[in-house]
Amino acid sequence: MSKASAPSQRQLRAGELIRHALADIFLRGESGDPDLERLNPTVVEVQISPDLKIATAFVRTLQPGKEQALLEALNRNRRYIRGLVAPKLEMRFTPEIRYRVDTALDYASHIDEILRSPEVQRDLDKK
Numbered sequence: 692m693s694k695a696s697a698p699s700q701r702q703l704r705a706g707e708l709i710r711h712a713l714a715d716i717f718l719r720g721e722s723g724d725p726d727l728e729r730l731n732p733t734v735v736e737v738q739i740s741p742d743l744k745i746a747t748a749f750v751r752t753l754q755p756g757k758e759q760a761l762l763e764a765l766n767r768n769r770r771y772i773r774g775l776v777a778p779k780l781e782m783r784f785t786p787e788i789r790y791r792v793d794t795a796l797d798y799a800s801h802i803d804e805i806l807r808s809p810e811v812q813r814d815l816d817k818k
Contacts, residue, residue: 749793
């Protein structure tokens, strides 16, 4: 499969299953780590490799500036969380879960800030 092709239906379904399982674990506070529960992680998206062996979970916390602490807490509890996810999945194998901070919201707010700047508004008003 080339890098330009879209994920398969199987990948999308597996990613959603993992996302729902992770969200359920974090919502119920089943992680067993008080630091992680205080950070209140949100799972935005899960992308999975074509062979379904590696899942990348994009997470956020609503507390500004705590992204690095969130990643550290998730990586510290990686194996335990994977063990909690396994029984919730309808899959033969549980993929390795890697965590990344979701930056899409930051990017969107930056673009919005640029579009609202006086210079851009001046150019848009001319039309």
